[in-house]
Structures are given as C-alpha cells and as structure tokens.
Amino acid sequence: MAELTQPVSLTLADGSLNPDAVGWARRPLVDTSGIGGRHGWGRNKRWEYWSVVSPTHVLTLTVSSIDYAAVHSVWVFDRAMRRPRAGEATVLPSRGVRLAPSHGAGPAYARAHDLAIAVEPEGTSTRLRARIPGAEFDVVVTRPPDRDCLAVVVPWTDRTFQYTVKDIGLPAAGSARIDGVRHEVPAGESWAVLDHGRGRWPYRVRWNWGAGWGISGGHEIGVQVGGSWTVGTGATENGILIDGVLHKIDVELDWSYDLADWRRPWRVVGGGLDATFTPDYDRKASTNLGVVASRTDQCFGHWSGAFGDLSFDGLYGWAEDVTNRW
Incomplete structure (x- = not known):
C-alpha cells in the first residue's frame, strides 16, 4: 500500500x-x-x-x-x-x-x-x-x-x-x-x-485495536496495532513509533488471546513485531437496541516485546476485541 x-x-x-x-x-x-x-x-x-x-x-x-x-x-x-x-x-x-x-x-x-x-x-x-x-x-x-x-x-x-x-x-x-x-x-x-x-x-464488523506508549531503553516507544477489520483489504493500521518516527508494518498481525480468561497475556506477532500485552483490568461494555448492538472487551495493562533489534517493556496501554452490528 x-x-x-x-x-x-x-x-x-x-x-x-x-x-x-x-x-x-x-x-x-x-x-x-x-x-x-x-x-x-x-x-x-x-x-x-x-x-x-x-x-x-x-x-x-x-x-x-x-x-x-x-x-x-x-x-x-x-x-x-x-x-x-x-x-x-x-x-x-x-x-x-x-x-x-x-x-x-x-x-x-x-x-x-x-x-x-x-x-x-x-x-x-x-x-x-x-x-x-x-x-x-x-x-x-x-x-x-x-x-x-x-x-x-x-x-x-x-x-x-x-x-x-x-x-x-x-x-x-x-x-x-x-x-x-x-x-x-x-x-x-x-x-x-x-x-x-x-x-x-458494513453492517457487521469485528476489530482488534491495541495501543501503548512509554519510555523504554532511553527511547519513546508507541505501539499501534490492529486486526480483523482490515483483513482482505490490502490495508493495515499497524506501526511502531520510535522517538516520534513511524515505522509502518504492512502485514496483518497474528493476534492470540483468551477473553474467557482475560488475565492471560495477549500476543501480537508479525512484520518484525513480537509483542506481549499483560492485562490488569477488563473494561466490558455491551449494547443491544435490536438494529444497533455492540460488545467490547477493552483490557488495560502493559506492553512488552521487541520490534526488530529494539526491545521494550512497561508501556502502558490497552488491547481490545470489539464486535458491532450498526
């Protein structure tokens, strides 16, 4: 792209x-x-x-x-x-x-x-x-x-x-x-x-979104990752910010997590990124008005991992799983 x-x-x-x-x-x-x-x-x-x-x-x-x-x-x-x-x-x-x-x-x-x-x-x-x-x-x-x-x-x-x-x-x-x-x-x-x-x-959609930021190893590191909703479009919303400079990740990432046991770490891997998100709180929300309905699990916690040769740890942020009928 x-x-x-x-x-x-x-x-x-x-x-x-x-x-x-x-x-x-x-x-x-x-x-x-x-x-x-x-x-x-x-x-x-x-x-x-x-x-x-x-x-x-x-x-x-x-x-x-x-x-x-x-x-x-x-x-x-x-x-x-x-x-x-x-x-x-x-x-x-x-x-x-x-x-x-x-x-x-x-x-x-x-x-x-x-x-x-x-x-x-x-x-x-x-x-x-x-x-x-x-x-x-x-x-x-x-x-x-x-x-x-x-x-x-x-x-x-x-x-x-x-x-x-x-x-x-x-x-x-x-x-x-x-x-x-x-x-x-x-x-x-x-x-x-x-x-x-x-x-x-479209009327029905599901997405993942993860974000985090902090200072690690003397660098300002920002994590921006997404998934599910972009599959098959040729577009991704994945990238890592290092000292304010975006390093775009053009591939779809592999997300693995268990909402039945939300305290277990999430893994997000691909395109040179190997990240682990460790939750400490799950913000749950749901709405069902018939035609309009949504379900959100937005977990807050800390990101750690590596992007290429750069390791990072202790970045506060979130990772979410959202389904909308709208």
Whole structure:
C-alpha cells in the first residue's frame, strides 16, 4: 500500500471511494468532508475518541454519529483502585452532536442526558472537556509538529471504506475532579491517544485495536496495532513509533488471546513485531437496541516485546476485541 504525501479527498463527487486516497500517511492528509449527508445514509460513521493516561487515571471520551443515532461515552478510571466511573448515551435519532467534516477542521460537541463533551482544537493543541455525574475532566493535549501519526484508508469496496487516524503518545496536562476531589493530570507524566474515524461501514464488523506508549531503553516507544477489520483489504493500521518516527508494518498481525480468561497475556506477532500485552483490568461494555448492538472487551495493562533489534517493556496501554452490528 502506497504512502500518501499530498492532501487528497476521501470521496469522489458521487460519494464513492476516491482510488487516489487509498494508502497510509504520517500526517492527517485526507479530506473527509464527503462523509455524511445523502450519500450512503445509514452507513456513515463519524467519531472522535480520546484517551488520556496520567500516573493515576485513564480518562476517555467518545463523540460519534452513525447517521441514525448518536453514541457517546465518558469513562474515568482510577488505576490504583481499579475503580471506573462511566457515562454513556445512545440518542435515536441522532441529535445534540456536532462533528467536524475533517480532522482538525473544527470542534466536536455532544450533549445528552447527564453527559456533556467538548473537543476543541486550536493550533497545535486540543482541549478536551467531559462531564458525567460525579466526574469531569479538563485536559489540553499538545501535538509536537515533528511527530508522526498513522493515518490509513481501509477499502472494503468502493462504497464501504474507512479513514482512521491513530495518534499515539501526545503530551497532555490538566485535571480531573471525581466526587469533588481534584486529581492532577501532570505535564511531562501524562499522554493521550486520538482515534479519529470517518467512513462508510458494513453492517457487521469485528476489530482488534491495541495501543501503548512509554519510555523504554532511553527511547519513546508507541505501539499501534490492529486486526480483523482490515483483513482482505490490502490495508493495515499497524506501526511502531520510535522517538516520534513511524515505522509502518504492512502485514496483518497474528493476534492470540483468551477473553474467557482475560488475565492471560495477549500476543501480537508479525512484520518484525513480537509483542506481549499483560492485562490488569477488563473494561466490558455491551449494547443491544435490536438494529444497533455492540460488545467490547477493552483490557488495560502493559506492553512488552521487541520490534526488530529494539526491545521494550512497561508501556502502558490497552488491547481490545470489539464486535458491532450498526
């Protein structure tokens, strides 16, 4: 799959996939403003997912629209106590949500029931604010200008396709308030991950996603791996960041794990990567609204292993198994 180096539109005038957009990039170069509206209604999926990791907490938010529904979540996790606080909302039909047409082209907002989210980019930073009963956070994420991300267009057909941007290990700072107690998200010790998605999806899909970041052996190491959903497309969302430089892995990886015994280590192998993920918490979630249903196991823990001659250990992150009917 070719590396994209120039801006390109994801779609053609008739809403179908632009063949020139199929590839991967180190920067978010793809214009996705053709997703939404009358083209492909019901198959359009748009979201912003952010996860912030501090020494004491994991803070996540999701703003999404799947045409006929808006699906949002806020999750606050105490790493030491293994104590989560969650707020979720599925709004039928989709309303109370705003998403930018393309990456970085504007804010994202969601408001539903007792949940409120604001994602506000400005220059090289993005402010993340979220509130649910008993918990809220306000964090600023800064993007170093010379850091690579992994942006990929995944083509199932000319009518179903996805553009994803995975941005790993971004510096973060701010605070969270849980049950009235303030918790710092300290600069220099906290980092964030963005999963930005725009596309048109098949009705049933399953995916794996794993991410982690940390300093090991004197290097900043970021792990970005995926699986299942890209099989047969010629695209992968696999790569390793070493000191901010992306090393793309073009092959499908072999994932092995046992959700019946989620504490057992996961293995992810291929393309020069031999990684082990050791979980210490499983975030389970499920929704069944008939037409729309999902099941998620997102395990948090630590990555270790090797990429070529480079060994790494102690990278905090997650690995997940997700099934959607949407």
